[in-house]
Ligand SMILES: Nc1ncnc2c1ncn2[C@@H]1O[C@H](COP(=O)(O)OP(=O)(O)OP(=O)(O)O)[C@@H](O)[C@H]1O
């Protein structure tokens with residue numbers, strides 16, 4: 001008894017210390033770099049004002065379009081009678097499998113000066129700048145909003161709709177009086193999440209921003225190009241603001257949100273017109289997504305569109321010469337390590353916060369774990385450079401692994417936390433009375449019953465580590481460079497075809513990973529149900 | 531009569547709230563004792579303290595004349611069946627019952643035969659390979675009882691074991707629990723909301739209110755000579771509730 005107490009206490013202490021060093025220390029050291037005396041002179045420049053305006057205007061527009069698109073898609077999947085909903089949902093989330101920078105690249109492929117579509121249709125290209133960032137940001141963010149909204153709709157309780165029908169609320173106003181209020185919280189969450197995502201992303205603006213500079217790009221050039229950490233940290237602070245607001249809003253939501261279980265699934269009324277319109281919308285959005293993804297393949301295998309239309313493997317050779325094999329194995333190694341270590345740490349942390357009594361420590365660990373969500377990758381990366389640049393970790397692959405674990409920690413942690421909260425609250429008590437210790441229960445009961453969650457956590461860490469550039473951009477060197485960064489370099493060298501090929505490799509790796517994870521989950525479900 | 535368990539001056543407080551207010555009672559060997567009381571009166575807390583998974587402020591718990599309040603739960607010779615049974619969902623009936631035996635150095639070798647024997651006694655032999663989610667509520671309850679009995683406790687505690695079941699099953703299962711008690715010759719302490727259940731099963735009944743025992747007596751005495759207005763009201767009001775719910779379910783059938 002006392003032995004297990006000591007063990008659990010030391011686990012908690014180790015975890016707390018781990019998060020102190022990996023989350024708070026970097027952020028604090030970043031802020032300590034800000035030289036407030038010089039900030040005034042930055043803020044007062046016209047460039048700075050223009051940059052803030054650029055960032056805000058494009059982020060607000062992208063957020064509105066992205067959330068509306070996501071809402072319509074989620075509505076189509078959950079409240080209409082269109083066929084093949086499963087397949088459609090998968091296709092809708094495909095954009096989450098490529099780096100944000102690839103979205104920019106895909107748009108260049110399609111709509112650039114010599115883009116596939118601009119050329120085909122003979123329309124002038126007006127992509128670089130606001131337009132490009134807007135479309136790219138929407139592409140990159142709407143699947144996330146879709147998942148959030150679709151989840152909320154899935155768990156919507158039929159009884160509220162029944163009540164509305166019984167009360168005779170007409171169909172039209174039912175949307176405003178029932179659906180919208182019910183979806184208010186998820187909508188607010190999704191809006192802020194998308195805003196933060198777009199506001200802090202620099203993959204898209206870097207690739208098609210042109211002279212339209214946004215805050216993250218500004219930060220990136222200040223730090224990477226000019227080595228001005230004070231300025232970089234100050235912009236990092238600005239980028240952290242919407243992220244913190246998002247975090248606080250989600251915190252309130254998660255705290256008073258019980259486990260959403262529909263007591264009755266939603267009854268969907270027949271309505272042909274609705275189904276046709278929504279179905280058409282789904283097809284349009286998915287068509288656009290696929291167009292971008294297919295453009296990678298076309299670009300890869302064609303000499304030089306539109307001048308040289310012959311089939312070629314030349315671009316693949318170019319990427320090989322650049323060291324594809326090495327960067328690819330870097331990426332795989334990083335992603336697998338992140339997935340392994342991240343899943344273990346996330347699972348243990350979730351076990352501690354979901355299944356042990358000591359409220360204060362659990363609470364602190366829980367808040368810390370979900371707060372990593374609030375830190376944009378770019379800010380985290382900057383914090384890590386400042387904090388760890390002298391340490392033994394710096395320049396190794398492990399700093400990339402570490403920063404990714406923290407960057408992507410919160411979602412898998414919540415998956416494990418929720419899964420363990422759902423398991424019977426009396427297991428530990430049963431264990432105590434039957435002389436079965438916590439570790440044995442963990443091995444024989446908790447892990448076997450949450451294998452599908454573990455697979456899901458692993459997949460989340462893996463896929464995101466494959467596509468991320470934001471945090472790692474500050475921390476890689478020529479030996480440890482991951483594949484996604486190569487896209488940026490190839491674009492810089494105007495080797496768009498080669499960059500398209502790299503995007504395709506990342507996409508295919510992630511699709512493969514997703515398929516494997518889905519298979520593992522199916523198998524776990526099957527074994528549990530047997 | 532032999533005294534099996536003796537609880538004296540048991541006090542339990544949470545932060546600002548007294549949940550058990552100096553409770554005294556004695557349980558006889560082989561007795562079936564029910565604890566009745568409204569929600570929040572401290573029934574679950576009492577059970578958890580008895581088995582040792584909840585600390586308490588002061589008082590004594592003696593079993594067979596010996597103080598057990600400092601023993602860990604698994605050394606008290608008691609078992610508990612939780613409201614939701616807490617069966618391990620990934621394990622079959624046999625595995626559930628065998629699992630705790632695996633960690634008993636003395637029983638490890640015979641784990642399977644012990645488990646098979648108990649499963650037979652509770653009448654689950656034909657379901658032995660099934661996972662809990664393939665069993666009915668009553669069957670799940672019997673697995674939970676079997677799992678507890680595997681470590682041969684001489685007192686088994688029940689925390690509202692029927693509340694997850696529908697009305698028709700409950701009546702049938704009362705008899706089963708009593709049969710199991712007779713078969714294994716154990717003492718049972720049984721928590722319930724339902725006075726009819728308590729009266730029909732028990733040798734004696736404890737009626738609790740806000741951390742105090744207001745009456746402890748045979749069902750006959752409690753029913754015919756309630757100690758005070760509170761007990762009387764509690765007994766009759768629940769009876770009325772029962773009747774109206776029976777009327778409702780009869781009406782629902784037609
Ligand atoms: N961990 C705890 N912290 C603070 N108060 C608690 C805790 N556990 C129980 N209580 C309080 O102690 C009182 C008794 O709770 P207990 O669960 O024993 O009641 P009960 O009689 O079993 O009720 P029910 O019939 O609803 O199961 C309640 O007021 C409850 O709110």
Ligand SMILES: [Mg+2]
Pocket residue numbers: 573574575689
């Ligand atoms: Mg209770």
